[in-house]
Amino acid sequence: MRILKRAVTLLLAALMLAGALSGAAAEAGTDGPAERRETGLEQFIVLHGSPDSPRVALTMDDCTDREIVWKAAELCRKHGITMTFFPNGVNLHPKEGKGWREILEAGCEIGSHGEDHMALKYQDRVAPELMVFQQHLDETLGEHYPVRWFRPPYGALEDEQGSMTMIMYRIRQCGYDHALLWNVSYMLDARGAFEQARNGSIFLFHATEGDLKCLEGLIPLLLEAGFQPVTVSELFGFESPRPGGEKYVYDRKTFRYPRPDPGKWPQDPDS
Numbered sequence: 001m002r003i004l005k006r007a008v009t010l011l012l013a014a015l016m017l018a019g020a021l022s023g024a025a026a027e028a029g030t031d032g033p034a035e036r037r038e039t040g041l042e043q044f045i046v047l048h049g050s051p052d053s054p055r056v057a058l059t060m061d062d063c064t065d066r067e068i069v070w071k072a073a074e075l076c077r078k079h080g081i082t083m084t085f086f087p088n089g090v091n092l093h094p095k096e097g098k099g100w101r102e103i104l105e106a107g108c109e110i111g112s113h114g115e116d117h118m119a120l121k122y123q124d125r126v127a128p129e130l131m132v133f134q135q136h137l138d139e140t141l142g143e144h145y146p147v148r149w150f151r152p153p154y155g156a157l158e159d160e161q162g163s164m165t166m167i168m169y170r171i172r173q174c175g176y177d178h179a180l181l182w183n184v185s186y187m188l189d190a191r192g193a194f195e196q197a198r199n200g201s202i203f204l205f206h207a208t209e210g211d212l213k214c215l216e217g218l219i220p221l222l223l224e225a226g227f228q229p230v231t232v233s234e235l236f237g238f239e240s241p242r243p244g245g246e247k248y249v250y251d252r253k254t255f256r257y258p259r260p261d262p263g264k265w266p267q268d269p270d271s
């Protein structure tokens with residue numbers, strides 16, 4: 001019931017914000033308005049890609065067990081596909097930088113699942129969760145990696161009052177145009193997961209033995225059926241981010257949320 005309630009709340013919020021955030025996708029990349037309609041990036045909350053293309057995105061959250069993460073990346077190399085990993089910052093360590101760099105070299109993508117896997121209930125937690133993650137990722141890779149996608153832990157965006165407005169607003173101020181969710185998360189076995197595959201599907205996995213086994217069976221089934229597993233960026237027509245440049249450092253004392261562009265967010269909750 002809670003899950004159903006959350007799904008309904010998310011859907012309502014997505015619909016309500018669709019108008020207010022119509023400029024968001026334009027800023028996220030080079031897409032023009034026509035492409036935006038096609039890719040489904042009109043809304044802040046994104047559940048899937050375009051139903052008109054056989055591309056799908058396999059994603060892996062948390063990345064608690066890195067041995068599983070490396071094996072998933074190996075699967076991608078073996079099948080010539082790509083996927084997106086959403087680690088938490090606490091699961092990133094500079095001594096494992098080589099493994100993460102190899103993931104990027106394989107064409108895979110890294111997104112943010114926040115620093116501590118904390119539900120973003122309090123708006124003053126948003127910057128630490130997102131920006132400390134960026135710092136830890138850059139330390140791990142040894143250079144800056146401009147993360148494009150944020151996946152909220154638990155898919156949760158409501159503040160204490162049950163409203164999403166402020167949390168979404170803060171996420172945008174941290175430089176993320178969307179909260180990326182998923183539309184396939186039943187992963188008991190490869191066949192069950194495959195039966196839910198549609199054009200544009202975003203699959204949610206975690207770094208567990210069971211999910212790895214599911215992926216091992218699912219990828220050949222997807223390829224055989226003509227689906228093309230790609231990174232989340234590729235699903236929406238962007239090139240995957242590439243590392244380069246100075247590492248980001250988060251300074252809690254001096255960090256200020258930027259003032260919003262009034263054209264993109266007509267109602268400034270700070271004013």
Ligand SMILES: [Zn+2]
Binds near residue numbers: 061062113117153154
């Ligand atoms: Zn998670």
